Amino acid sequence: MRPSEVLRHASDYLERHGIDSPRETAEVLMMAVLGTDRAGLYTRTDRLGASEERMFGRALRQRGAGTPLQHLTGEQAFRRITLEVRPGVFIPRPETETLVSAALRELGDTDAPVVVDVGTGTGAIALSIKDERPDANVFATDISPEAVDLARANAAHLGLDVAVFEGDMFDPLPPDLRGWVDLVVSDPPYVTPQEYEDLPVEVRADPELALVGGIDVIERLADRALRWLRDGGVLAVEIGASQGKDVVKGLGRSFADVRLEFDLAGRDRVVVGHRP
Numbered sequence: 001m002r003p004s005e006v007l008r009h010a011s012d013y014l015e016r017h018g019i020d021s022p023r024e025t026a027e028v029l030m031m032a033v034l035g036t037d038r039a040g041l042y043t044r045t046d047r048l049g050a051s052e053e054r055m056f057g058r059a060l061r062q063r064g065a066g067t068p069l070q071h072l073t074g075e076q077a078f079r080r081i082t083l084e085v086r087p088g089v090f091i092p093r094p095e096t097e098t099l100v101s102a103a104l105r106e107l108g109d110t111d112a113p114v115v116v117d118v119g120t121g122t123g124a125i126a127l128s129i130k131d132e133r134p135d136a137n138v139f140a141t142d143i144s145p146e147a148v149d150l151a152r153a154n155a156a157h158l159g160l161d162v163a164v165f166e167g168d169m170f171d172p173l174p175p176d177l178r179g180w181v182d183l184v185v186s187d188p189p190y191v192t193p194q195e196y197e198d199l200p201v202e203v204r205a206d207p208e209l210a211l212v213g214g215i216d217v218i219e220r221l222a223d224r225a226l227r228w229l230r231d232g233g234v235l236a237v238e239i240g241a242s243q244g245k246d247v248v249k250g251l252g253r254s255f256a257d258v259r260l261e262f263d264l265a266g267r268d269r270v271v272v273g274h275r276p
Helices: 003-016 022-034 038-043 050-064 069-073 096-107 124-132 145-158 215-225 244-251
Strands: 075-078 081-084 114-118 137-142 162-166 181-186 229-238 256-262 268-274
Touching: 003 022, 003 038, 003 050, 022 038, 022 050, 022 069, 050 069, 069 075, 075 124, 081 124, 081 145, 096 124, 096 181, 096 229, 096 256, 096 268, 114 124, 124 137, 124 145, 124 162, 124 181, 137 145, 145 162, 181 215, 215 229, 215 244, 244 256, 244 268
Parallel strands: 114 137, 114 181, 137 162, 181 229
Antiparallel strands: 075 081, 229 268, 256 268
């Protein structure tokens, strides 16, 4: 069959399996299989080869069974960059772009700011900040060796100078950064154990370590950030959609000018506070 015919059947298959945006998903999978873009997809007149049909059919079945689309394509667009993604490392979400926007606003015209991204995963936040603020000195940490390897690979591929360290929160950072950091930014594991049980299959394909934590993890992050931020330095942290009030209250005990920001859907998404 020609690509247009295959896409029609594939879209119907994905829709029957409850996959969001079935037509667009089928297109992305076929573009990955054929190594082309959307224009190339729809201008192709040749039928799919036998190996292409097998590869596409396998990817289609995996997606229908709940495998994340990004694990099938191997990449995820995030703001101005495209990141490699791998199973075992948290896939960056579009909502996290709100966190990066807030972080960049807080940096303002600070000259050569020092930025620390805690729990970097693929490196999405740290690399986006470096991409959009080339003068920034950006450091990133993650407790997962797989995440550290991937973030370093993404930094090398993108040609962005971000230092990535393996360890818990701030532990692996150079000690001489203590008290000199302008911005700590983080998308920590904020899902509660109870919420985790109700997550869709494809979300639970991400490592539990990167998902499950809750407000206790955010408060621990905030407490430790105080020891690394300069006076007036900023903590910007992503939160769950129902956590805004509690996180603002918790950070308000140690930080000044604490505020809540919302994502494009109007949900609680980011809390920002300043070290007194």
